[in-house]
Amino acid sequence: MINISNLEKKYKNKTVLHINSLSIEKGNCIGLVGNNGAGKTTLLSLMLDLIESTNGEVKINNENVKKQNWKSSTGSYLDEDFLIPYLTPKEYFEYIGKLHKVDKEAIISFMNENKSFFDFEEMGKKTYIRDLSKGNTHKVGILATMLFKPELIILDEPFANLDPTSQQLLKKKLISLHQSGTTLIVSSHDLRHLTEISDRIILLEEGKVKIDTPNNESMLEKLESYFILNNEAV
Numbered sequence: 552m553i554n555i556s557n558l559e560k561k562y563k564n565k566t567v568l569h570i571n572s573l574s575i576e577k578g579n580c581i582g583l584v585g586n587n588g589a590g591k592t593t594l595l596s597l598m599l600d601l602i603e604s605t606n607g608e609v610k611i612n613n614e615n616v617k618k619q620n621w622k623s624s625t626g627s628y629l630d631e632d633f634l635i636p637y638l639t640p641k642e643y644f645e646y647i648g649k650l651h652k653v654d655k656e657a658i659i660s661f662m663n664e665n666k667s668f669f670d671f672e673e674m675g676k677k678t679y680i681r682d683l684s685k686g687n688t689h690k691v692g693i694l695a696t697m698l699f700k701p702e703l704i705i706l707d708e709p710f711a712n713l714d715p716t717s718q719q720l721l722k723k724k725l726i727s728l729h730q731s732g733t734t735l736i737v738s739s740h741d742l743r744h745l746t747e748i749s750d751r752i753i754l755l756e757e758g759k760v761k762i763d764t765p766n767n768e769s770m771l772e773k774l775e776s777y778f779i780l781n782n783e784a785v
């Protein structure tokens with residue numbers, strides 16, 4: 552589904568990401584980890600054509616992401632810049648729904664299905680996104696990626712700023728999407744959550760893929776040792 556070849560991103564003369572080759576299969580749930588500055592957001596931004604690569608390319612469904620055809624089948628949320636602050640969550644969902652041909656009734660059912668994660672009754676209809684707390688703002692962005700049932704969802708640190716109950720709900724939601732065949736790429740510093748949802752772990756170190764391995768029972772322990780023992784190989 553996603554093929555990366557010789558992908559490089561430099562700022563001035565500093566290479567912040569260099570991946571020779573990486574393929575992500577349809578239905579994979581990738582947990583992307585790495586220290587601050589390892590290149591996770593850079594990689595996700597290149598996948599979404601938000602920044603220009605210095606060299607190499609990302610293809611989604613065999614097409615360079617620059618061609619933009621992936622947009623109709625990809626939900627993504629990296630940060631608040633994806634949102635429209637002067638809309639209410641409901642209005643924002645209607646906006647996304649229009650882009651992806653989701654009718655108003657389907658949007659209402661989606662909001663009802665997800666009311667334990669985000670209280671649309673209380674905040675969804677009258678509060679502008681700009682006035683929501685950070686956690687609730689992220690919830691709107693995260694849910695919007697799922698509204699139109701895309702085949703690929705890309706999330707950057709979705710567990711950050713969520714309360715513990717919401718983290719559990721999000722985890723369940725991601726597991727269920729994975730089980731129904733959605734391809735997921737999720738970056739996080741929360742190793743426990745990530746190892747619970749992923750079938751494959753990719754660890755970036757200084758812009759390079761240090762580890763790329765199927766998830767297994769001992770993965771959490773191995774990753775914890777990697778981060779505690781100052782980044783010795785897992």
Ligand SMILES: Nc1ncnc2c1ncn2[C@@H]1O[C@H](COP(=O)(O)OP(=O)(O)OP(=O)(O)O)[C@@H](O)[C@H]1O
Pocket residue numbers: 562567585586587588589590591592593594
């Ligand atoms: N616009 C920019 N100009 C210069 N350097 C940048 C720019 N954007 C990112 N970088 C650098 O690229 C490197 C990778 O950053 P990136 O945000 O991808 O890391 P990350 O793994 O997502 O980190 P974190 O866990 O802190 O979110 C960092 O050294 C960062 O300073």
